[in-house]
Amino acid sequence: MKTLARFYYEFAESVRIAWAQIRANKMRSVLTALGVIIGIVAVTLMGTAIRGIDTGFNDSLAMLGDDVLYVQKWPWGPIEDWWNYVNRPPIQVADAERLSRVIENTPNSLLEVVVPVAGRGASVKASDSSVDGIYVFGTTADYARISGVDYKEGRLFNEIESSGGRSVCVLGYDVAEALFPGRSALGGTVRVGGHPLTIIGVFAKQGEFLGLISFDNQLVMPLNAYRKMFSIRRSTDLRVKVKDKTRLMQAKEELVGAMRRVRGQLPGERDNFTINEQQAFKAVLDPVKTAIAFAGLFITGLSLFVGAIGIMNITFVSVKERTKEIGTRKALGARRRTILLQFLIEAVSICLIGGTVGMMVSYTVFLGIQFQFPWFPVQFSPDLVVISMLVSVVTGIISGFAPAWGASRLDPVVALRYE
Numbered sequence: 001m002k003t004l005a006r007f008y009y010e011f012a013e014s015v016r017i018a019w020a021q022i023r024a025n026k027m028r029s030v031l032t033a034l035g036v037i038i039g040i041v042a043v044t045l046m047g048t049a050i051r052g053i054d055t056g057f058n059d060s061l062a063m064l065g066d067d068v069l070y071v072q073k074w075p076w077g078p079i080e081d082w083w084n085y086v087n088r089p090p091i092q093v094a095d096a097e098r099l100s101r102v103i104e105n106t107p108n109s110l111l112e113v114v115v116p117v118a119g120r121g122a123s124v125k126a127s128d129s130s131v132d133g134i135y136v137f138g139t140t141a142d143y144a145r146i147s148g149v150d151y152k153e154g155r156l157f158n159e160i161e162s163s164g165g166r167s168v169c170v171l172g173y174d175v176a177e178a179l180f181p182g183r184s185a186l187g188g189t190v191r192v193g194g195h196p197l198t199i200i201g202v203f204a205k206q207g208e209f210l211g212l213i214s215f216d217n218q219l220v221m222p223l224n225a226y227r228k229m230f231s232i233r234r235s236t237d238l239r240v241k242v243k244d245k246t247r248l249m250q251a252k253e254e255l256v257g258a259m260r261r262v263r264g265q266l267p268g269e270r271d272n273f274t275i276n277e278q279q280a281f282k283a284v285l286d287p288v289k290t291a292i293a294f295a296g297l298f299i300t301g302l303s304l305f306v307g308a309i310g311i312m313n314i315t316f317v318s319v320k321e322r323t324k325e326i327g328t329r330k331a332l333g334a335r336r337r338t339i340l341l342q343f344l345i346e347a348v349s350i351c352l353i354g355g356t357v358g359m360m361v362s363y364t365v366f367l368g369i370q371f372q373f374p375w376f377p378v379q380f381s382p383d384l385v386v387i388s389m390l391v392s393v394v395t396g397i398i399s400g401f402a403p404a405w406g407a408s409r410l411d412p413v414v415a416l417r418y419e
Helices: 002-024 026-064 082-086 093-104 143-147 159-164 173-179 223-229 245-263 279-321 323-331 336-372 382-408 412-416
Strands: 068-072 111-126 129-139 151-154 168-171 189-192 195-203 218-222 236-242 274-276
Touching (some): 002 026, 002 336, 026 279, 026 336, 026 382, 068 245, 093 111, 093 236, 093 245, 111 143, 111 173, 111 223, 129 223, 159 218, 159 223, 195 218, 195 223, 218 223, 236 245, 245 274, 279 382, 336 382
Parallel strands (some): 168 195
Antiparallel strands (some): 068 236, 068 274, 111 189, 111 236, 151 195, 168 218, 189 195
């Protein structure tokens, strides 16, 4: 108990002396902590960016559907054998019908429903208003089974409206807001390619995919109505819902076999279609995250190394300046651990100051990014604060240990004679 009380007293006294020295040399302490500040800003912003990208990516993939496979002509991501893909026959609506029959005749199939989608960019008009670059696509009533999108108002077209090619549509949130500001779009009329469409629904706000693709700038209509306006020969893909997303790979293998039957491909022939899934985006994103991590770690390591050298140097200077004080304290009975603790706490305190200032700078930058670029996925979490403070403490211990150890080993007689 006495040992614990003594240690507590020594620790408290060391903290008091350390802070007194920092206050007495404010400018020197701030300049010394600068390297730590830069390092903490780097590690915090790196963690914020990576964590934000992960969150934004996962949210965006949820919009795409983690239980949906996409049958398309082109793969997502980098393309190596370009001529192989360009010479493939296009995906057709008839392929969806044949694929559905194959799935129905497959016992214990892992595939649930096939939904054809044909789309293109177009202008959408309402009265005197117009918006450009809207993704207009046609699909069937089964789209409701794969999308999982909520509605601000209204509904999706039903099977009768879909098969009959009724001139109805559902607007994305931003399209409805742009064309019908401050009022309900339900029951209104828009024109696409000169064709009038009655609005029967408006999607709830969905957001963007990594700030690149907006899910709110779209218009959905029955596929048979879309056929009256645009060609679907080269713009169709098939979206296939999987019954059990935990068996996605098996479902993908089944879909490849089913599509080869639909396309009449012989054994040994290369697939003339591609099965895309959300993991393709992950494969593209992972190198970006790795590059950010390596760049951040390099900058962080370099800054902390420079900061640690500066703190070590200043601590050595502080030891030299206070050599007589150390000799006096040791002559009066101060233990080696007391002297060691005193200078170690001083080094750690400077690092903690640097870490705190670094966190404040990082949070200010984070708020600025959120304000200027609200679409960019950044996330500032409490565990980054803990990590930053731990990094600061470890840096202080490593950089301050050598001079603190040297101070604790000084001979009191030699120290008292030091000029």
